[in-house]
Amino acid sequence: MSAPAAPPAIVLVEPQLGENIGTVARAMLNCGLTDLRLVRPRDGWPNPKAVAAASGADLVLETAQIYETTAAAIADLGYVLATTARLRDMLKPVVTPRAAAAALRSREAAGTRCGILFGPERSGLVNEDVGLADAALTVPLNPAFTSLNLAQAVLLIAWEWRVAADTTPAERLTYDETAPPADKAKLLNLFEHLEEALDAAGFFRVEAKRPAMVQNLRALFTRAALSEQEVRTLHGVIVALSGLRKGGGPA
């Protein structure tokens, strides 16, 4: 087993605006990428406009490497993707950002260093550079408006790479130590308190409808995923409105 490879390199071919290089660095670091490679940046390097736009992602700019050719920039990589709006006159696999993220992760797990090529802002990658890549990567956007800023393109792809190994729970509730979720006994106790108070107030006028109404109320409060504190608060609400403590006694 090889050790997993480092995160993918981002290779900008002939980037024009220093500001875009800076916002690319920021998007990279947001997603945990740090290996930035620049092929013939138009305005030279270092570029103060890049630093100003990086919003603190200086680490990425300081360690960026400069290359004369795309071939030199990817020489040490084993798997390379080329971002393109459309592929002309070339038979090559075309992958979505999500499929690209899975492909990158599986190769990195096998110890293969990977990289992603981005072309100049206006024109995109030339065919010769796309030809160097193992696959083309196209972002399926609104067909009526596909114009994506360079840093936005880097962000979407770096984001998909990051999420592919992210373990954040899809949904969680922010219970803290002082307000843990109520257990089912406490919840049942609350339901009974409410139902006693409603019985005493004559709420269930039609006895035949009582079971369904009770079920609906219980479902509502179960869906709310109450904390212990909230259960105590609701007992207080019932007492305040009805004057009835749990067990039927006056408050």
Place this chain on the structure above:
Amino acid sequence: MSAPAAPPAIVLVEPQLGENIGTVARAMLNCGLTDLRLVRPRDGWPNPKAVAAASGADLVLETAQIYETTAAAIADLGYVLATTARLRDMLKPVVTPRAAAAALRSREAAGTRCGILFGPERSGLVNEDVGLADAALTVPLNPAFTSLNLAQAVLLIAWEWRVAADTTPAERLTYDETAPPADKAKLLNLFEHLEEALDAAGFFRVEAKRPAMVQNLRALFTRAALSEQEVRTLHGVIVALSGLRKGGGPA
């Protein structure tokens, strides 16, 4: 069955920079969203800097609605998410962008209009606005560098919403009408041509190793997913290198 609802509204609460409103509009339209709502934009509305930054997403800016309060901006919505870096002193579900996209899509399919709240650039949403939402949405970025531009935050979330219903094949090959994929008979014919030429050239010196070497060569060319045109080209390559046409005759 209700008709599916329109795509989610993007609600910017007290956005400061016109430029950010413009780049938000661009990110929205990239992903097919058009319902932009602004609550007390700092520099008034309309804002020429927003138009300059929208890079052609004028439609979104022209139809943007202005509100005095967050409550008014979301009054017609049935499900609302609030973007926050962290949730303080509030018991609420917290979802990832991917889980949010699934939640939005399922509610939209049931005809529920949805929206996503974004706070001012520096300070984020106040607790009172988060409290209006059904769930909080947090983007799990590199913990060492979570600073995300407003338009980048909108882009990531709008992207996840778009991908959740995107039908683009994860991977495809760009065969065209003039170069369809070769069928297996054509491929087998190519293999036999190559193996005849290699036999004639004495390539398989150790007969015991021949089956494995043949398998490896066949695997390599199968993995390349050749087009019909490429099969013809490779027949030509074999003839050129070996002087041997298919069937063993001289070229």
